Amino acid sequence: MSLIIPMKSEREGAKLPVYGTEGAAGADLHACVGDEKIVLKPGERTLVPCGFSMELPAGVEAQVRPRSGIALKNGVTVLNAPGTIDCDYRGEVGVMLINLGDEDFAITHGDRIAQMVIALAPQCKFHWAGGALSTTERGEGGFGSTGVGA
Template sequence: MTHSVTVPIIAANVPAYAHPGDAGADLVSTEAVRLEPGERALVPTGVRVALPEGYAAFVVPRSGLAVKHGITVVNTPGTVDAGYRGEIKVTLLNTDSKQAYDVAVGDRIAQLIIMPVVQARFEPVEALPDSVRGDGGFGSTGYTQGKSE
């Protein structure tokens, strides 16, 4: 079952879902940009939204751009708070070490995911309760299945 929320928007190109049930709606570029190898650029989308309280939007990379061209979003996910009313812009990065990438006006450059969020009440304590994981962090579960490294 798909849930929906109404989001007021100002945009020449309203983000659209490519398929029923998709989580991300496509954001498109409003400017032509050339990304040289290793270069990043802030790319405008022309999209401004008024998210309801209790919701946030997250800007994430498009998998096809990442796999085929090495194009990703630098600060992924980019967070759009409910109170923000400015233009959503996407910081694209060309991770390809040899090929430049041209973004044309109207190209799909990222996806926008709208999600409900909660605000935590942070409660200072002297110690945290135990857990199975404990303080095991980066790499603590190993890299191959069934084997710790």
């Protein structure tokens, strides 16, 4: 399945999202900071511009997720993971990063900073069920009720 997503450059040097492999679910998002260098100190957070805006189809969202490599190696992750970009948003895409690591993390123009997954996001009709929900084997169990580990 392939969707065509119209994109608009908002900054000079903006890069389109790119899938790293044929089977990748997430397309890499690149920092668009020009000659600027962002240094994220341990515990700091910042909004990193990606330099583009886009027009998602109705009923579709873009989820912004961490890149596993920088999360594992540097402790840098997406602050509100997954971040949601709604189909009616037309502003510049940015990524909220936080440095949970022990060392400064430098971000330069073109760095792959996060990934974006396109997902269906239908709007539902919610209604009160009058206290009558169907029963399941799990029931109200949650928050670790099925055990920890294998």
